[in-house]
Structure formats: structure tokens, C-alpha cells
Amino acid sequence: MELAARRWFDSHTYLATDFTLPELLERKREQNLSISVVIPARNEEATVAEVVSRISDALVEPGLVDELVVIDSDSTDATAALAAKAGAQVYAAGAIETGLKSLPGKGEALWRSLFVTRGDIVAFIDADLTEWGAHFITGLLGPMLRDRKVSLVKGFYDRLFSSADGGHSPQGGRVTELVARPLINLHWPILSGVVQPLAGEWAMRRSLAETLPFPVGYGVEFATLTDTVWRHGLGAVAQVDLGQRGHSHQNVHDLGVMATEILATATRRLNRGRPPASVGYTHAWTDLYQYDRSVEGFWRARDVPIAERPPAITVQAYPFADSAPA
Ligand SMILES: O=c1ccn([C@@H]2O[C@H](COP(=O)(O)OP(=O)(O)O[C@H]3O[C@H](CO)[C@@H](O)[C@H](O)[C@H]3O)[C@@H](O)[C@H]2O)c(=O)[nH]1
């Protein structure tokens, strides 16, 4: 590992158990900060209520988390109703007024959340978690509440893979291991100490989040990590060991779409500073052709969203657009 990466790993890696609730409450009060937790959710009726209610009971009640928001990302199931019943403020992503037509994707949901939340720190957590705890949030907040130089905290954990027979192995994170980590080691070796670069559990200061572009899809974690380091250096990033994480898995064809979004995000950043003509992906969508004998004609084209949203601070409707919860 590069010396800088190794030094960063040694000095900026925490354990969730390094932080207690009383310490965090005290530091939050001293620094006069407010905290939002945002849960992006698309068709997560099986798990979203549990994610909301655990955070609500453990962290909203004692006053660490000021806002608990679910961004409903075009769900067609009962996600929105169940999240609201469990105690979250729920916004339909497409109904958040930004002046820009809504696009599909997780990154779009996170970007739009900046327009309806007010916290000085925004923590993101996925809605499909099966193995996790409220320490995911306290762990993510700890490094920022202790160190004012840190503006982005990534969670990491053992990635459990659940097989059809109900067993678990530590073989999860297929896109991480086959796409993101090789890309980072090849092109951003300074980030090779980041254990889970694609972690959906991360936190950021609003002052940083609003200055970054957000890919609309699954490239959002890769972009915010590499862009933060590009602009502010490794010292602005910390990571925290959250133990174990289980979630629902996508099939390999859907992960192909995710991988394409991450490769598009990375390609743009590899071309940074070059004239637009040499930028590999300047358009908002690309096609991914996949082959499947169960599909009529054997192949299908997947539409992959690869647009990026401009930094929120440059958008006229920002901050606090006039959008009522759903
Ligand atoms: O259009 C979408 C797609 C997903 N989600 C939500 O985003 C979260 C993560 O999505 P998921 O499909 O479960 O992603 P994973 O397969 O778990 O992908 C991992 O890797 C991605 C790529 O970096 C990260 O964005 C994810 O957070 C991380 O868990 C979940 O709450 C989804 O409901 C949306 O809100 N809108």
C-alpha cells in the first residue's frame, strides 16, 4: 500500500465502539450542530419500517438525530406508507422541487434529500439492511464530531452474502471486489486503505455535500469519495468499522447495471482536466446489452442512467425547497 494510504488507514480508521451516545450528544451540543439521517428507498417494504424505528428509538428520542427522512425513490410498493407509520418524514423523490426534472436512481434520491433536510451533518443509510444496528449511525457521526477536519466518513463491515439455503458467508460485495477495488488500486492508489468504498452507510458535512456533483445512480458513493479527496485531500475522510452488514442482494444482471454506472463515474474522473472531446461519457444514458436465453430474441438492452447532478449550491431552488412531505 502507498505510504500515504497506509498512514491514513492507521490514523483515520475508527471502531463504532470508540463512541458513546453521551459523548456524541455532548460534542453535538458544544459545536451547536444539527444532524439529519436520510434513508433512500425503492421498494423496500420488507425492511424500511425496522430501519426507521430502530434509529428513531435509539437516536431521535435522546436527541442525537434531529431529522429522520426517507426519500421514496419511485417505489411501487408500500415503502412510503410503512416508513411514515414507523416515524420518518417521507418525501417522494420526484416531488422535491429542484427546478430539474426528476431522474431515477439512488444518487438522485440522495441529491434531492439535500433540498429537504437541514442538518449540518447528513448521514445516509440503506433501507434494505437485515444485519445492522443503530451503532451504524453513531459510528458514522463519531469521527466528524471529534475532528473538525473530517468532512466525509465511510462505514465498513464484513459483507455477508446470504445464499438461497439461508446460509451466510463473507463473500458479499461483488461489485466492490470486482469493479470498485480494482479501479481504486489501479487509478486512485491513495484510496486503497478505504475498506468499503461503495458503502451505502456514510456521512458528510452539508458544507461539503452541497459543493459536489452527484451521479444519479449507484456511482454516487464512488464520486463523492474520489471528489472529496481530489478537492480536500485524504485528511478530510475517515472510516469506521461497523462490524457486520447483511442486506438483500441483486442478481448479477442488475449488478452489471450498477457496475456500468460506477465505471462511467470513474471514467469521467479519470478524464478530469482533459478537453470534453476526450471524455468517455458525456451523455445522460448509456445502453448495456445483456444476454439471457429466457428473454425473447436472446438479448436485451438495459438503459443505464449515467447523468450527474450539479452541486446543490449551484441550483436556484437550494436550500430548503418548498416541498411538503408526501
Ligand atoms: O433507484 C434506486 C435504487 C436504490 N435505492 C435505494 O438505495 C439503497 C441501496 O440500494 P441497493 O439496490 O440495495 O444497493 P446495493 O446492491 O446494496 O449496492 C451497494 O453498492 C451501491 C453502489 O455503490 C451503493 O449505492 C449501495 O448503497 C450499496 O449497498 C436501498 O435502500 C435502495 O432502496 C433508491 O433509493 N433508488
Ligand SMILES: O=C(O)[C@H](O)COP(=O)(O)O
Ligand atoms: O456493494 C456491492 O458490491 C454490491 O452491492 C453487491 O453486493 P452483494 O454481492 O453483497 O450483493
